Amino acid sequence: MSNLLNIGSQSLQSNTYALSVTGQNIANVNTAGYSRQTVEFSSHAALGGSYTSLERVTSNYLTQQVWADQSVYSKADSYASKMEVLDNLLAADGTNLSDALDSYFSALQNAVDDPTSSPNRELLLAELEALGNSFQQMDRLLEDQQNLIDSQLESSADQVNQLAANIAYLNGAIQQAEAQGNPDAALLDQRDELVGELAEYLDLQVVEQGSSGYSLYLDNGQPLVVGTTAGSLSTTFDSSDLTHTALQLNFGGQQSAVHDDSIGGLIGGLLAYRSDLDGAQNEVDLMALTFIDSMNQQQLAGMDLNSEMGSALFNDINSSSLMNGRLTPTLDNTTSLSKGWVEITDPSALTGAEYELEITGSDSFTLVDQSSGQSLKSSAMNQVSSLDQLTDGSYYADWNSGELVVAVDGMQIHLEASSVLAQGDSFSIDPTHDAAASMELALIDGSQLALASPIRVSPASDNQGTLQASATVTDPTSSTFTTTEKALSPPLEVVFSNSEPPTYSVYDTSDPDNPVPLVVDGSPLTDQLYSSGEAIALNGFSITLTGEASPGDRISFSYNENGVSDNRNALAFSAMQSEDLMHGESWQSAYASLIEQVGTDTKNAQLQSTASLSVLQSSEQAKASLVGVNLDEEAAKLVQYQQAYQASAQLISTSQTLFETLLDAV
C-alpha cells in the first residue's frame, strides 16, 4: 500500500485531468461533429490511487447510418428543389404556354369575325410573333436550367475532389498519430465530418480498413478514396448526347464513366432532375413543332388578302439546319458520315421520344426508343427498294454504299456514309431538337395571312333543290388545283341529272360554252351516284355536297379571287385549338398533362424529401444523443470531479497533519 501523500497527489492529478476533459466537452458543446469524451477511472492495487484513460464516445454503426441517410436526403432534396423551379416555370403567369395559346386563338377569332380588317390581321400577326417568343422564352428558360445543372455538376465535382483529398490526407495523419501512440480524437471527428459532407454529394460506401483508415467507394464499387490515395471526378461531354455534361471518375490514372443511376446524393438529384427536364423540353419542342407545321400547312391551303395562295407562316420545320441538328453521331463512332439528317414527315405521329440507332451488323440495325426503352430491329421492319416507297415502319438501305433511310414514328432518318456503316456505330436522334427555339415568324405583313379559302363555291341562282357545297384543300404543299395564278385549274361545275336516285357529273368548264367531263385518276366523273355529305376527291381538293338535289341543279367551283371577306380558312385555323394534333391530344390538353406530370413528380419529390429528412433527423438524433455534449451532465461532472479534487487535497492535508503530529510526538 502506497502512502497517503502519493495516493492524494495521484488522485489530484486524475481529477484535474477529468476536470480538463469536462472543460473540453463544455468548450465544444457547439462544435459540429464533436464527439464527447469521457474519462474512465481505474484503481491501481499495487501503487494505490486512481488512474485515468480517455474514451471518445462514438458508434460506427450510427455514424454510417447518418452518412447513408444524408446521401438519400441530399438526393431527394436537390431533386425536389430543382423540380419546384420547373414546376413553377410551366404554370407561371408570364411563361404559361397555354395562356399564350389562349391569347393567340382569341386574336384569331377577331380575324374570323372580320378578315378584311387590317388592324385585326396585324394584331393576329403580332400575337403569332408573341406566341413564337413565348415558346422561345420557355425554351431559353429550360435551357438555362440545363446550363445550371452543368455548372452545378462541375462545382459539385470540385467539392467532391477537395473533400476526397482531405479525407485521404486525414487517413494519413490519423495513421501517423496512432503509430506514434498519440491518437488524436479531433482528427477522427474531423474525418467523420468530412465523410458526412461528401455523403451530401454522392452515395458512399465507407469501409474502415484497419490502420490505413477509411476507404470510400461509390455505390457501384468504383473507388474514390483508398488509404492516402484520392481519386477525382471530372466533367466531360456525354458521348451519346453532346449537349449534356457527364461525369467520369479518375483513380490511379484510370478513367471510368460514372453512371447516372448509381451516383446518388446531390449529384444524383441533379441528374434525376435532368431527365425530367429533358422530358419537359421534348414536350415543349414537340408542341412547337406540331404547331408550326399545322399552321404552315393550313396557311398553304388558304388564300391571302391579295388573292394569292398563302405562304408558310413560320420557318419550315424541315430546314436543312434543323434536319441536321436532329441527328448526332456518337463520339466514338468509326464511320464518318458524309450526311445525316432527320426529316419529319408526319408531326402528329411523333411521340416526343428520343432515339438511338445502332448499326448491329453489316446489314442490320436496331432503333431504341429512349423513353419507353423499346427496341425495333431491322429484321422486324419492311425493307423497300426505293425511297419513294418508304412508309412508317419500313426502311431503305444500300448497305454497300453506306446509305440507310429508316421511316418510323412520323420521321425519316437518313444516313449517308462514304463507305459501309461500321458495326457498333450508333447515332442519337432527337426529332424535336431546337423546334421551340426555331419558332420564327416568316410573314411580315398581315395581308399575307391566308384567312380565305382559295375555292369559291357558287350554286346556280335558279337551283330548285336545297343543295349546298363546301370545298377543302387536300394537297396544300403542291397546290395542284391552282397551277395558273389566281385560277382554279380547271374551274369546275357539278350538274345533277333527273336519274332516280340522283346522279351528278363533274365538268371542266375551262371553256364555259363547251364543258367537258372532268377526268380524275383516268376515269371521267360522269353519272356518279349522289350521296349527301360524302367527300368527292378532285384534283388536289375535295368537295362535299349536302342537301337535296333537283334535276338540272348546278354548283360551280372557281378560284376565290377577291374573296377578301371569306373566313373559311381562318375557321380551320381556329378549329385546330381542339384538334388532336400532338400525339393524340390537343396542344393545350397536352400542356395541361405536362403540368400535371411535373406537378405530381414535384409533389412526390417534396414528400420524399420530407420523409428522408425525418429519417436523417432520427438517425442524427440517435447519434447526437450518444455522442453529443449535455451541459447539465457536464455540470454534474464538474461538481463531481471538483469534490473529488477537494477530497484528494484533503488527503494530502491529512497526510501532512499526520506527519506533523508524528514530528510533534517525537
Place this chain on the structure above:
Amino acid sequence: MRISTQQIYSQSVFNMQQSQVKLAELNEQIATGKRIQSPSDDPVGAAQIVALNEELAQLEKYESNIGYAQNSLDLEETVIEDINIAMDKMSELAVQAGNTTLSDNDRQSIANELRELTEYVAGLMNTQTASGEYIFAGSQGHTQPFVQDGSGQYQYQGDDGQREIQVGASYLMPMGDAGADVFMAVSGELEVSLLGSDTSHLTVSVEDQDAADALFNSSGDLNLSITQDGGGNYSYSLLDSAGNPLGDPALSNIAFTPPETLEHEGVSLTLNPTGPVDTTLRAETPQHSILDVALELADALEQPVTDGESQQAVSDAVAKALTDIDSAQEQLLATTTHIGARGGALEKQLDSNLELQLITKTTLSSIEDTDLTTAITELQLEQTLLEASQVVFGQVTGMSLFDYIR
C-alpha cells in the same frame, strides 16, 4: 436515454422553422387568394385550371363574337328596312303612274323620282361597314357589289359567299347575306343555251315560258344528238339528263332533212347540221334586282303616250313593275325574318354562354381559390403552435444546472 444540449436547440429551432414555413404558405394563400401557388400543390387541380382557363377564354371570345354578329345583323336589318321603305315608295309611284289621266310631263317627273330612288337604293345595297367592307358582296367585301353596266343595267359583282362566325363551341352562325340572295329576286325570262364544241348550225328559242320551265325542272339539262348514217341521212335524238328519250312517241333516232324545226314543250330548235352534233341544252333564269325593275319602269314612263298602244305599253310596264316589286319585297321580308331568327338564336346562345361562363368560373374558383375560413383557421392554429414552441423553448433553454451550482 440521454439528450445532448445541441439537440435541444436544433430540435426546437427546426420545429419553429417548420411552423414558420407553414405560416408563410398560408399567408401567401390568403394574400393572393389562390390555393394553388404552384402545380405541385395540387397537380390534378393545376391541369384542370389550364383546361378551365382555356374554356373560359373561348367562352369570353364567343361572347364578343355574338356581340359582333348582333351588330352586323342590326346593320343589315336597318339597311334592308330602308330599302323596303324605298320600295314602298316605288310601288306608290308605279300605281300613280298607272293613272291614265297623267300627262307626259307628270310621268316624266315620276320617272325622275324613280331614278333618284334607284340611286338611293343602289347606295343602300352598296352599304359599307366602318372598315370599308361591302356588306352585300358575299365574300368579295372589297368589290362594290351593284354596278351599272354600259346598258344601264345593274350587275351583281359579288358572289354567294356567306361568312360564318363562331358563337359556340360547335355553333357557326352565318353573318350577313350575299346581295345575290337578298336583292336578285326578280326572275327574268327563261333562256336556253346550247353547250358543246360546235353549236353554230343550231338555234334554240323558248316559245312557251311555263312549258319550257316545267320541262327543264323535271328533266335537267337536255341532250340533243344528231347522227349521220353512211348515206348522209340525218337523224336526231332528244334525251333528258338521265339519258332517256323525251316525248311520246319517243324522240329517239328521228330521221330528218335539214333544215328542220323541232318543237317540244315550248322549246323550239332549228337543226341545220353539216355533220354529226352532240350538244347540251341548258336552261337558265337570269335574276334581276329591283334596281333594274325601277329603271325599266322609268324608261317606259319616259316614252310619250300618243295613242292607245303606247298607253297600253305604260300600263303593261306598270303592271309588271308592281309584280316585280312585290316579289322583291317578299324576298326582303324573307331575309328580315331570317335575320330575326338568327338574332333570336344569338340571344339564346348568349344566355347559355353566360351561364356556361358562370359555371366555369365557379368551378375554377372552387379549384383555384383559397377557402378563407379554412385557411384562416389553419393560420390561427399554426400561430398557436408556434407561440407554444417559443414559450417551451424559452423555458427548456432557461433551465441549467449551472444556475444552481454556487
